[in-house]
Amino acid sequence: EVQLLESGGDLVQPGGSLRLSCAASGFTFSNYAMSWVRQAPGKGLEWVSSITGSGDSTYYADSVKGRFTISRDSSKNTLYLQMNSLRAEDTAVYYCAKYNSEYYYHYYMDVWGKGTTVTVSS
Amino acid sequence: DIQMTQSPSSLSASVGDRVTITCRASQGINNYLTWYQQKPGKVPKLLIYAASTLQSGVPSRFSGSGYGTDFTLTISSLQPEDVASYYCQKYNSGPLTFGGGTKVEIK
Numbered sequence: 001e002v003q004l005l006e007s008g009g010d011l012v013q014p015g016g017s018l019r020l021s022c023a024a025s026g027f028t029f030s031n032y033a034m035s036w037v038r039q040a041p042g043k044g045l046e047w048v049s050s051i052t053g054s055g056d057s058t059y060y061a062d063s064v065k066g067r068f069t070i071s072r073d074s075s076k077n078t079l080y081l082q083m084n085s086l087r088a089e090d091t092a093v094y095y096c097a098k099y100n101s102e103y104y105y106h107y108y109m110d111v112w113g114k115g116t117t118v119t120v121s122s
Numbered sequence: 123d124i125q126m127t128q129s130p131s132s133l134s135a136s137v138g139d140r141v142t143i144t145c146r147a148s149q150g151i152n153n154y155l156t157w158y159q160q161k162p163g164k165v166p167k168l169l170i171y172a173a174s175t176l177q178s179g180v181p182s183r184f185s186g187s188g189y190g191t192d193f194t195l196t197i198s199s200l201q202p203e204d205v206a207s208y209y210c211q212k213y214n215s216g217p218l219t220f221g222g223g224t225k226v227e228i229k
């Protein structure tokens with residue numbers, strides 16, 4: 001069974017940093033692109049970032065470009081999101097999601113984790 | 123960047139009603155569109171991909187259609203367990219934008 005388990009969410013002050021992790025199991029991790037999607041309290045879904053299965057290509061939403069970095073470690077079957085210069089508007093539940101291909105363009109997210117909560121507040 | 127606009131933002135219908143949600147792209151995206159269902163307090167779930175292909179295990183009362191810029195998600199006979207928010211998402215190229223969502227409630 002495909003499983004994704006996020007961790008690392010916390011309360012952090014504005015300007016602070018946080019690293020989220022997503023532990024994957026039940027599939028060959030390096031064969032699939034992965035993504036982070038967030039949802040602010042009471043709001044809709046917002047795509048944040050995607051990475052190919054090999055890790056050699058990444059893409060970011062304008063709202064996080066230059067502040068967030070997506071990466072993956074296939075030896076640990078883990079996806080990461082390094083979040084720097086955090087702002088109040090980054091407060092959200094962060095979901096990791098698996099694509100149905102090693103690429104993210106022209107392919108879709110078919111499995112989602114349960115999410116981890118990030119709160120940015122002083 | 124291509125914008126995805128969903129309508130309505132919310133709706134209330136009776137059990138057994140036919141419900142239609144629309145999603146409009148500001149530029150053509152062929153059929154690179156998914157629909158997700160998110161029940162209250164739950165994780166988003168894939169319903170439809172490639173605009174009209176039902177994900178395995180999804181009830182047949184759900185259907186999708188459209189190509190280019192205009193897409194629809196239809197629930198042929200609304201059930202109490204369909205109370206949820208529904209989101210479209212483009213996945214052709216550029217930012218992988220979601221629509222703003224449609225909240226479906228039972229009247």
